[in-house]
Amino acid sequence: MLAIQAKPVLPMKLDPVSLRLFVSVVEEGTIAAAAKREHIAAAAVSKRLSELEELLDSKLLNRTNKGITPTDAGLSLLFMARSALNNLNEIVVQMRDYSHGRRGSVHVLANISAITQFLPGMIKSFTELYPLINISLEEKQSLAITKAVSENRTDIGIFTRLPHGADIEVFPFRTDRLVLLVPLGHPLATRRSVKFSDTLDHEYIALRSGTHLNFQLIKAANDLGRSLKIRMEVSSYDALCLMVQAGLGIGIMPEGSAAIYKMDGAKAIRLDEPWASRELSVCVRSRAALSVAAGLFLEHLLERA
Numbered sequence: 001m002l003a004i005q006a007k008p009v010l011p012m013k014l015d016p017v018s019l020r021l022f023v024s025v026v027e028e029g030t031i032a033a034a035a036k037r038e039h040i041a042a043a044a045v046s047k048r049l050s051e052l053e054e055l056l057d058s059k060l061l062n063r064t065n066k067g068i069t070p071t072d073a074g075l076s077l078l079f080m081a082r083s084a085l086n087n088l089n090e091i092v093v094q095m096r097d098y099s100h101g102r103r104g105s106v107h108v109l110a111n112i113s114a115i116t117q118f119l120p121g122m123i124k125s126f127t128e129l130y131p132l133i134n135i136s137l138e139e140k141q142s143l144a145i146t147k148a149v150s151e152n153r154t155d156i157g158i159f160t161r162l163p164h165g166a167d168i169e170v171f172p173f174r175t176d177r178l179v180l181l182v183p184l185g186h187p188l189a190t191r192r193s194v195k196f197s198d199t200l201d202h203e204y205i206a207l208r209s210g211t212h213l214n215f216q217l218i219k220a221a222n223d224l225g226r227s228l229k230i231r232m233e234v235s236s237y238d239a240l241c242l243m244v245q246a247g248l249g250i251g252i253m254p255e256g257s258a259a260i261y262k263m264d265g266a267k268a269i270r271l272d273e274p275w276a277s278r279e280l281s282v283c284v285r286s287r288a289a290l291s292v293a294a295g296l297f298l299e300h301l302l303e304r305a
Contacts, residue, residue, distance in 0.1 A: 014055060016088055018048045019081040022060065025049065026078050029067040103132040104293030109145045110137060110158035111212065114280055116237055117256035118174055119158070126300045133293045142212040149283050155294040156301070160212045161279040168283045171298075173305045176254040178213075178276040179268040181240070183247045193270040197224055203231040203249040205240050217252060220275060241266065254278075 024034035025045065035042040053060050060074035070078055110119055115137070123135050140148065142159035149157040150166035158173060180199060182188050188199065200221060206228070207214050214233070221228040231249045234240050238261060240251045245265035258268045282301055284290060290298060 014052075016085060018052045019085055021045050021048050022052055022074075023078060023081050023085065025061070025068055026070050026074065029069075031068065104291060105134040105136060106156065106291075106294045106297045107136045107154045108138070108156045108158070108297070109140045109148055109154045111142050111145065111160055112139055112207075112237060113160060113176055113213075113254050113257060113278075114158040114173075115139055116260060117176060117254060118280075122301060122304055125304075126297055129300075130293070130296060133296070135297065141210050146283060149285050152285050155284070155290060156298055157283045158301075159281060159283065161281045162212055166283075168285055169287055171282045171302055171305070173280045173282045173301065176256055176278050176280060178252050178271050178273075178278065179255045179258055180271050181244045181251045181253060181258060181263075181266055181268055183244055183250075183266055185247075186250065188250070188269065189267050191269050193272045196220055196271060196273050197226070199250060200224070200226045200228065203229045205243040205249040205251040206230045206233050207237075207240065207253075208233045208235050213252065216275065220273070237261070 021034060021038060021040070024037050025031055028034045028037060031042050031045050031049075035045045038045070049061065056073075056077070058073040058077075059071050060077055062069045062071055108119075119137065123137065127133070127135065138154075140157075142162055143164060145154075145157035145159040146164040146166040146168060148154045149168050157168075161170075180188070180194055186202075188194055188202070204217070206217065218228050232243065234243060237253050237257045240253060241258070241261045241263055243249060244251050245263055247265075252271065255268065282298065282305075284294075284298060287295070287298065
């Protein structure tokens with residue numbers, strides 16, 4: 001007859017319940033007290049402890065009439081078990097934070113106008129409310145922002161409202177107003193307001209090609225049958241201010257951005273044109289599909305719009 005070989009018994013795996021019961025027994029000093037604390041039968045606690053000692057191949061507890069004390073091996077396990085249980089509990093806490101939006105990350109693309117005028121204070125107030133949510137902010141041009149949002153490469157975009165053709169949801173955010181920046185002593189510096197056509201005989205310091213403001217100025221000049229005399233292009237408003245103050249040309253930028261920079265050598269003049277008032281918008285691919293953290297940041301932006 002063929003002998004039937006029994007399948008080997010797989011070793012018990014270390015589990016958090018057994019570790020918790022072990023810690024309770026050591027802290028309480030008796031199995032009965034630990035069973036009462038953990039709301040479990042004393043016999044079940046005793047069985048768990050025996051299985052734990054068998055699994056670890058170590059005597060963990062000294063049992064006497066006066067109670068239970070840990071062996072040297074038991075003391076080592078006590079420290080490790082407390083650490084492991086704390087780490088497991090932290091996993092639960094952090095995952096619940098994610099599900100409730102208290103923890104997470106939000107990727108935001110915004111153009112230079114939104115970043116310099118509005119976002120610093122809004123991000124600060126949001127992170128004070130939700131310190132465990134990280135806001136990752138990156139500057140992009142307006143058309144690149146709408147494209148990235150439609151392709152789901154970012155959570156939220158903030159851009160100057162313009163025709164875009166992207167499949168996105170758009171919400172009104174803020175308005176800004178463009179002003180003309182001229183060096184002191186410039187022929188236009190005595191004006192309180194100026195028509196755009198009056199500026200076209202002068203050389204411009206302009207934001208780099210591809211930005212919405214660059215496109216807007218060139219289009220406005222072309223609509224008048226004129227061209228924009230661009231002496232140089234720069235990549236930021238602070239560079240534009242420095243060049244204007246140096247007397248290298250005039251420039252146009254948002255009034256709120258101009259107010260940030262200390263300009264002893266330049267003056268901001270009201271630009272008397274309908275298109276000088278611009279609308280900034282917030283966009284998302286789908287509000288319903290946002291993560292909890294991104295949804296909270298969107299609400300924060302719209303509440304302060």
